[in-house]
Amino acid sequence: xxxxxxxxxxxxxxxxxxxxxxxxxxxxxxxxxxxxxxxxxxxxxxxxxxxxxxxxxxxxxxxxxxxxxxxxxxxxxxxxxxxxxxxxxxxxxxxxxxxxxxxxxxxxxxxxxxxxxxxxxxxxxxxxxxxxxxxxxxxxxxxxxxxxxxxxxxxxxxxxxxxxxxxxxxxxxxxxxxxxxxxxxxxxxxxxxxxxxxxxxxxxxxxxxxxxxxxxxxxxxxxxxxxxxxxxxxxxxxxxxxxxxxxxxxxxxxxxxxxxxxxxxxxxxxxxxxxxxxxxxxxxxxxxxxxxxxxxxxxxxxxxxxxxxxxxxxxxxxxxxxxxxxxxxxxxxxxxxxxxxxxxxxxxxxxxxxxxxxxxxxxxxxxxxx
Numbered sequence: 537x538x539x540x541x542x543x544x545x546x547x548x549x550x551x552x553x554x555x556x557x558x559x560x561x562x563x564x565x566x567x568x569x570x571x572x573x574x575x576x577x578x579x580x581x582x583x584x585x586x587x588x589x590x591x592x593x594x595x596x597x598x599x600x601x602x603x604x605x606x607x608x609x610x611x612x613x614x615x616x617x618x619x620x621x622x623x624x625x626x627x628x629x630x631x632x633x634x635x636x637x638x639x640x641x642x643x644x645x646x647x648x649x650x651x652x653x654x655x656x657x658x659x660x661x662x663x664x665x666x667x668x669x670x671x672x673x674x675x676x677x678x679x680x681x682x683x684x685x686x687x688x689x690x691x692x693x694x695x696x697x698x699x700x701x702x703x704x705x706x707x708x709x710x711x712x713x714x715x716x717x718x719x720x721x722x723x724x725x726x727x728x729x730x731x732x733x734x735x736x737x738x739x740x741x742x743x744x745x746x747x748x749x750x751x752x753x754x755x756x757x758x759x760x761x762x763x764x765x766x767x768x769x770x771x772x773x774x775x776x777x778x779x780x781x782x783x784x785x786x787x788x789x790x791x792x793x794x795x796x797x798x799x800x801x802x803x804x805x806x807x808x809x810x811x812x813x814x815x816x817x818x819x820x821x822x823x824x825x826x827x828x829x830x831x832x833x834x835x836x837x838x839x840x841x842x843x844x845x846x847x848x849x850x851x852x853x854x855x856x857x858x859x860x861x862x863x864x865x866x867x868x869x870x871x872x873x874x875x876x877x878x879x880x881x882x883x884x885x886x887x888x889x890x891x892x893x894x895x896x897x898x899x900x901x902x903x904x905x906x
Contacts, residue, residue, distance in 0.1 A: 586610065586629040588669060591662075595654040602652075602660060602673070604693040609686060612693065615670070622682065626669045626693075631662060656680050656697045673697070681817040698817075706897040708759045710779040712789035712851060713746035714861075715739040717769025722794030722867045736867055738792045739767065741876050745864065746790050748886030749893075756894065772850040780856045786825055787859035788893065789851050792876060794868040801869040802840030805830035806861040808853050809846035821858035821900075828899070829862055829892030836888045839865065839872075862889060 587607040594601045604610065606629065616623040631648070649661040656677045663670035675697065683696045715721035721738030743764070750760045761782050763775045779787045793804070807826040811818035826844050834841045842863075852859050864885050865872040875881045 588626070588629055588631040588662075591650045591660060593650065593652050593657070593660075595652070595656075598699045600652065600654055600656040600697045602657065602695045602697070604671075604695075606691045606693065608691055609688065610691070610693045612684070614684075620675055622673045622675070624671045624673070624684075624695075626671060628667050629669055630667065631664055631669060656699050681815075683813045683815045683817075685813040704785075704900050706758055706785045706900060708761065708782050708784045709753065709893065710761050710763060710782065710784040710787045711746045711749050712763040712775050712779075712787065713739070713742040714789055714791040715742060716764050716767055719769055722792060724794075724867045724873050736873055736877060738794070738867055741792050741864075741867070741882065742790050743767065744879075745882050745886045745889070748883055749788075749790070749890050752887050752890035753893065756897075758897070773854075775851055776854045776856075779859075784857050786893070786896070787851070787855050787857055788825075788829070788889070789849075789859070789861040790889070791861060791863050793863040793866045795866060796868075798868055798870065801866045801872045802842040803830070803833050803837065803865060804842035804863045805833075805844050806847045806849060806852060806863075807844070808855070808859060809848050810853060812854055812856060818855070818858060822852070822855075822860055824899070825858050825893075825896045826860040828896040829860060829889055832888050832892035832895065833862070833864075833885070836891075837885065 586609075588604060588610075589607065590605040592603040592605065594603075604626070610629060611627045613625050613627070614622070615625050648664075649659050651659045653659065654676070656675065658674040658676045661672040661674065663672065673695070677697075677699045681698045683698070684693065686693055716739045719739065721742070723738070724736045743766075746762055747765070750762060753760045759782075761778070761784070763778055764770050775789075793800075805826045807822035808819055811822065823844070830844050833839065847861070849861055852861060865876055867873050867876065
């Protein structure tokens with residue numbers, strides 16, 4: 537092969553390789569562009585903020601309801617609360633045009649707002665930021681309580697501002713004897729000698745103590761209602777509905793405890809870990825009621841203090857009013873089961889629970905509602 541032929545062959549090979557590299561680079565560039573388009577589309581879809589469509593409000597004699605209509609579910613955090621205003625940050629959301637225009641007077645921004653000006657709420661100020669809105673609720677009524685909850689179909693965030701009267705009155709008390717009927721609760725069997733044996737059933741202890749609590753509260757200016765007055769089964773849902781029906785101001789559920797460890801004993805009182813509609817007011821008042829009853833029991837009964845605890849029991853988390861559940865002792869413990877069998881001991885427990893309820897009642901009625 538001559539030098540000229542070798543040179544031509546080399547140029548031909550080089551040309552083929554260059555063309556191959558060019559084809560590969562074009563193919564790679566196409567893949568890059570296609571990937572970039574997909575990523576940008578998915579990123580924009582991911583980062584596309586929710587939209588605040590409208591702010592509606594309805595005024596009632598003792599309540600103002602504000603509804604934030606949105607495209608999707610709204611996530612929020614409560615930034616600041618005070619006697620005059622409440623700040624709530626709405627995340628990953630932008631307002632429609634009528635709520636997004638920020639005007640200026642000299643160097644001071646004038647944010648869009650919705651004027652309500654009723655007895656409870658003055659106005660709602662909206663401060664748009666990047667993919668968020670700071671909603672400031674200015675109040676006319678100092679010390680108003682509020683509930684926040686989300687509803688769907690259509691998506692909306694609802695805020696209820698409730699005017700708390702200067703003096704709250706405890707007029708109706710619901711006492712709930714736990715279990716009943718086909719649901720005996722905890723059961724302990726005692727054997728006396730070779731022939732006689734008997735059972736201690738939680739449902740009977742709960743009912744007896746509850747009736748005694750009602751009797752202790754009879755002389756006060758309150759109406760006391762039992763969820764059951766005899767040995768019959770009542771669903772948890774019905775107990776809550778009954779308290780709502782009679783517009784109860786407080787709800788006290790009475791139980792006896794049990795555990796596999798027979799040595800466990802003592803009294804414990806529960807309040808809701810999360811109250812209905814995440815109400816801060818209900819949770820705080822339930823905690824106060826639990827403290828009043830529990831401290832009264834520990835002070836007078838000289839029982840082991842197992843503490844005040846929070847829980848998600850159905851009757852607590854679904855109650856429309858401050859609610860507590862009291863465990864008066866362990867049926868599974870020999871010593872406490874023996875005490876709970878005594879009528880005199882159950883009478884004293886009932887008196888002390890009633891005293892704790894009255895202490896809470898007096899504290900609420902002598903001070904201004906928060």
